[in-house]
Amino acid sequence: MLGLDVVTPSGDLKDPESLKNQLNQLKGGKVDGIMADVWWGATEPSAKSYKFDGYRQLVDMCKGIGLKVQLVTSFHQCGGNVGDICDIPLPSFVTAQQDIWYKDQHGHEDKEYISLFADNVTIEGRTPLQMYSDWFAALSSSFAADLGGVIEEIQVGMGPAGELRYPAYQLSEWKFCGVGAFQCYDANALNNLAAAAKSAGHAEWDKPPTDAGDYNSRPGDATFFQNGYQSDFGKFFLKWYSDALLQHGAEVLHRAKKAFSQSGVRLAGKVSGIHWWYKSDHHAAELTSGYYNANSNDAYDSIAATFAATGASIDFTCMEMADSEQSADCASGPEELVQQVMKATRSRGIALGGENALPRFDDTAYGKIESYKSGMEVFTYLRLGSDLLNGDNWNRFQGFVSNMHSGSSLETLLV
Numbered sequence: 001m002l003g004l005d006v007v008t009p010s011g012d013l014k015d016p017e018s019l020k021n022q023l024n025q026l027k028g029g030k031v032d033g034i035m036a037d038v039w040w041g042a043t044e045p046s047a048k049s050y051k052f053d054g055y056r057q058l059v060d061m062c063k064g065i066g067l068k069v070q071l072v073t074s075f076h077q078c079g080g081n082v083g084d085i086c087d088i089p090l091p092s093f094v095t096a097q098q099d100i101w102y103k104d105q106h107g108h109e110d111k112e113y114i115s116l117f118a119d120n121v122t123i124e125g126r127t128p129l130q131m132y133s134d135w136f137a138a139l140s141s142s143f144a145a146d147l148g149g150v151i152e153e154i155q156v157g158m159g160p161a162g163e164l165r166y167p168a169y170q171l172s173e174w175k176f177c178g179v180g181a182f183q184c185y186d187a188n189a190l191n192n193l194a195a196a197a198k199s200a201g202h203a204e205w206d207k208p209p210t211d212a213g214d215y216n217s218r219p220g221d222a223t224f225f226q227n228g229y230q231s232d233f234g235k236f237f238l239k240w241y242s243d244a245l246l247q248h249g250a251e252v253l254h255r256a257k258k259a260f261s262q263s264g265v266r267l268a269g270k271v272s273g274i275h276w277w278y279k280s281d282h283h284a285a286e287l288t289s290g291y292y293n294a295n296s297n298d299a300y301d302s303i304a305a306t307f308a309a310t311g312a313s314i315d316f317t318c319m320e321m322a323d324s325e326q327s328a329d330c331a332s333g334p335e336e337l338v339q340q341v342m343k344a345t346r347s348r349g350i351a352l353g354g355e356n357a358l359p360r361f362d363d364t365a366y367g368k369i370e371s372y373k374s375g376m377e378v379f380t381y382l383r384l385g386s387d388l389l390n391g392d393n394w395n396r397f398q399g400f401v402s403n404m405h406s407g408s409s410l411e412t413l414l415v
Helices: 016-028 053-065 128-142 187-199 232-260 284-289 299-308 334-348 363-370 391-405
Strands: 033-039 068-074 101-103 109-114 151-156 266-271 313-316 352-355 378-380 412-414
Touching: 016 053, 033 053, 033 412, 053 068, 068 128, 068 412, 128 232, 151 232, 187 232, 232 266, 232 299, 266 299, 299 313, 299 334, 313 334, 313 378, 334 352, 363 391, 391 412
Parallel strands: 033 068, 068 151, 151 266, 266 313, 313 352, 352 378, 378 412
Antiparallel strands: 101 109
């Protein structure tokens, strides 16, 4: 996974000579390829005007070195997430708009990604879904000769941090391991909820729960996560909230498939590894993010089924984490979570790609990742930088690469 700022906000390759040296070192270390975010805000400076120059230079560089490329269609802003060192907002023709953003119960708007409830709202002549379609088509046209070749995968961004989820744990508001906050208080979401409640014969269910706490609440502080989620209203609300997310994912993936169907390139989508409160009946942090993994629902099977409809694979985070490393206070279960996702992808017949959630350079983390390699087709390491490429970190990483390739069905290892 390349640095977030490898391409500048104006769409140019930041430091080609230094990057080329790093890529050559990766090639020498037997890495198969790289992943790069293709930022919407850097590539569509004005509506329907596209600039992929920096990425063209990057792909040509990788082709010359012999590295594969995985491009991420990053329709979210760069800045505001763990490790972010750049500031690339969404295109100005989008950020200038009102009432198209996720909103929490306090009226705080998150402008990292357009709310899925605004997918069909017309903005200067186009809906967000039409904007994504046009952008996919432009990318497909610009890189037609390389799709399915040097560019072997397109990871489709569908939410904050490129992940199919709600921005329930925004870093400006949240600290680990708070339950997060439902993001459905904008006018479009409330109208949608009211219509769903009326259709269900319960017009009084037209508002989100008032007892779900806040970003940094613990489940014991919020009645909704003690028993409210099991009530008839709780079940209705959680299904509505998660179904809206799944529908958004299906709509965006469908448009990506249409744009890239003739290219032979693989499609993937990213799902967040929300491991805190996993070992609890309520799965609170997953619920606020839109993953309905309670009340006998299997959130990841539902996501896998949605992805399978377009043949897309799941790219899943937190592959480096062990239960024993987590605080028991947060009921974390990263290992069980990974196993649930693996089971879902197997049952739905789609491939699984993996990532580490946090930068790790130690053999313990590498060993945990290696333990899952038989279930993964691709693994992407976070992240390329001077910390990785020097001294013992580089030596250990080369051993990890060798172990991942050895006796494995793993097709690709990217950085």
